[in-house]
Amino acid sequence: MSDIQYKFPEGFWWGSAVSATQIEGAADIDGKGPNVWDYWFEQEPNRFFDGVGPANTSQFYYKYKEDIQLLKETGHNSFRMSISWSRLIPNGRGEVNQKAVDFYNQVIDELLLNNIEPFVNLYHFDMPQAMYELGGWESREVVAAYAEYASVAFDLFGDRVKKWFTHNEPIVPVEMGYLYGSHLPDTVDFHKAVIAAYHTMLSSAKAIEKYREKNLDGKIGIILNLTPSYPRSQHPADLKASTIADALFNRVFLDPSVKGIYPDDLVELIKAEGFMPHIEAGDLDTIFNNTVDILGINYYQPRRVKAKENMPNPYAPFTPDRFFDYYDMPGKKMNPYRGWEIYAKGIYDILINVKENYGNIECFISENGMGVEGEGRFLDENGVINDDYRIDFYKDHLKWIHQAIQEGSNVKGYHVWTFMDNWSWLNAYKNRYGLVAVDVHGDNSRTIKKSGKWYKQLSDNNGF
Numbered sequence: 001m002s003d004i005q006y007k008f009p010e011g012f013w014w015g016s017a018v019s020a021t022q023i024e025g026a027a028d029i030d031g032k033g034p035n036v037w038d039y040w041f042e043q044e045p046n047r048f049f050d051g052v053g054p055a056n057t058s059q060f061y062y063k064y065k066e067d068i069q070l071l072k073e074t075g076h077n078s079f080r081m082s083i084s085w086s087r088l089i090p091n092g093r094g095e096v097n098q099k100a101v102d103f104y105n106q107v108i109d110e111l112l113l114n115n116i117e118p119f120v121n122l123y124h125f126d127m128p129q130a131m132y133e134l135g136g137w138e139s140r141e142v143v144a145a146y147a148e149y150a151s152v153a154f155d156l157f158g159d160r161v162k163k164w165f166t167h168n169e170p171i172v173p174v175e176m177g178y179l180y181g182s183h184l185p186d187t188v189d190f191h192k193a194v195i196a197a198y199h200t201m202l203s204s205a206k207a208i209e210k211y212r213e214k215n216l217d218g219k220i221g222i223i224l225n226l227t228p229s230y231p232r233s234q235h236p237a238d239l240k241a242s243t244i245a246d247a248l249f250n251r252v253f254l255d256p257s258v259k260g261i262y263p264d265d266l267v268e269l270i271k272a273e274g275f276m277p278h279i280e281a282g283d284l285d286t287i288f289n290n291t292v293d294i295l296g297i298n299y300y301q302p303r304r305v306k307a308k309e310n311m312p313n314p315y316a317p318f319t320p321d322r323f324f325d326y327y328d329m330p331g332k333k334m335n336p337y338r339g340w341e342i343y344a345k346g347i348y349d350i351l352i353n354v355k356e357n358y359g360n361i362e363c364f365i366s367e368n369g370m371g372v373e374g375e376g377r378f379l380d381e382n383g384v385i386n387d388d389y390r391i392d393f394y395k396d397h398l399k400w401i402h403q404a405i406q407e408g409s410n411v412k413g414y415h416v417w418t419f420m421d422n423w424s425w426l427n428a429y430k431n432r433y434g435l436v437a438v439d440v441h442g443d444n445s446r447t448i449k450k451s452g453k454w455y456k457q458l459s460d461n462n463g464f
Helices: 036-042 057-073 098-113 139-157 171-178 190-215 236-258 265-270 283-289 345-356 388-406 451-459
Strands: 013-017 078-082 119-123 165-167 221-225 229-231 294-298 303-306 363-367 411-416 435-437 446-448
Touching: 013 119, 013 363, 057 098, 057 446, 057 451, 078 165, 078 411, 098 119, 098 139, 119 294, 139 190, 139 446, 165 190, 165 294, 171 190, 171 221, 171 236, 190 221, 190 236, 190 283, 221 236, 221 363, 229 236, 236 265, 236 303, 283 303, 294 345, 345 363, 388 411
Parallel strands: 013 078, 013 411, 078 119, 119 165, 165 221, 221 294, 229 303, 294 363, 363 411
Antiparallel strands: 435 446
């Protein structure tokens, strides 16, 4: 077709991403053990939008065959899913649940049958309850259990799965669990945040080590939400604020994952504040020797910062905000439903940074998307949601990805968040992100949105 303005490289990965807890449902059947979300919803249902918990989320467990046909109908040649650790190994370690093995085998085989490559992620915020009770990522016992879980998954599925990922957005459980009190363990403790981040990184390296020992013929990586930290101005104080924000939220996982070492400025800052984690002999070698083959990049919004206006309150808990203030840039474009800035060029800035400062490692956009409330307003007479705003959002970001490719970025694909409307942690079903609508208050029936039909054309044409 001659009207394709933005053509992507041959074999580009078009697809979407999901996570087990957000789409599977069947939270307490067929031997699945409880995870932190099952537990927390039981404890504090009021925290969850409309009081909707993870028990029956989107029903992928029952409808996976139908859903995989919808993946095909929306142009997927690849699909990132996650394995639920507590479904596969209900207590986090020990006995493997055969019904979970059967389920994941069926999903993987069905994807392959439909020429959709499975990209499999091992951890997406869903700590098994039994592991949480041991201390979660604060505990080295949990690190060891996670590495064993990874090893089991590689043995079971590694013959067919060629793209593995250790963690999705590892900074999020650290931030939300230990700094801003919105995920379990729901605390504000900078030292524990550092320990959890360090152990998560160590667990990733140990899983990669297990993978390599098996001599499987695939690739293993990590998925990071890289959020560019833009300074308000070029004033040294603003620049310093943005460098610190970048170290705390991006480079804390990016550098050890890709380069095998922590950034000096981050280590100095943590040391100066007295928050260093306990490092055992051999840990740093494990991290250094087990860097990733491939990097998944999630991008939704930029982070804009400025030098602090006021001295930090000495009595307040220690948080990253001690080093910078958030900058509310005038005239920015917003997604009013999510309260997030839309800044498509950010995706280009990330890719160029990875190209120039991280050896141009093979990477792909593993999540990018737009959540909107009340999409029923956009239903047409044929029952299709006309989500042109989502198509525009994708196009704007894809133009910048295309630009980065022209400049030599080693970016191999684009996965949107998400395939179908899913349950989103504390927000439950408040904002919808899917290419496919799900009637969550009715019979869970699926309907492809206008964006899903557009995505099929995008994939078929390998561009737009």
